[in-house]
Amino acid sequence: MAARTAANDRRDLAVIILRPLAALALLLSPLLTAGPTAVAQGSPVCEPDRVCLYENFGFGGQRWPLLPETADVGPAANDKASSVFNNTSGAVLLYGDTGFQGVVICLNPRAEIDNLALFGLNDTISSISSGPAGGCT
Numbered sequence: 001m002a003a004r005t006a007a008n009d010r011r012d013l014a015v016i017i018l019r020p021l022a023a024l025a026l027l028l029s030p031l032l033t034a035g036p037t038a039v040a041q042g043s044p045v046c047e048p049d050r051v052c053l054y055e056n057f058g059f060g061g062q063r064w065p066l067l068p069e070t071a072d073v074g075p076a077a078n079d080k081a082s083s084v085f086n087n088t089s090g091a092v093l094l095y096g097d098t099g100f101q102g103v104v105i106c107l108n109p110r111a112e113i114d115n116l117a118l119f120g121l122n123d124t125i126s127s128i129s130s131g132p133a134g135g136c137t
């Protein structure tokens with residue numbers, strides 16, 4: 001496995017930056033390595049069929065469980081999320097701006113990102129939509 005980076009070490013995750021910064025495509029090996037944070041085995045706490053945004057890295061702090069179609073995450077959660085868990089059966093797109101605008105990342109079903117700063121998206125997420133039916137590519 002060549003040229004590993006800290007981002008590549010994230011587990012159970014397949015994410016691609018769709019636009020505009022491009023060139024940051026990450027495919028991660030499921031469960032090959034534990035993350036650097038002390039995340040317990042299993043999934044973060046999140047209601048069924050919701051996309052949960054978390055105030056802190058590692059799924060801590062305030063939790064915001066949201067539907068996978070949310071044009072505006074609301075004033076409490078806007079630009080606050082530092083980690084995210086997609087606890088739905090479909091891929092979702094996370095946007096930097098409200099109304100499904102701005103920087104986008106794709107998150108596969110049941111995938112998580114425990115540090116959005118690795119993707120340049122700390123304290124940025126503002127809206128969420130359903131992703132590709134076939135999952136993130």
Ligand SMILES: [Ca+2]
Binds near residue numbers: 095097098123124125
């Ligand atoms: Ca934003």
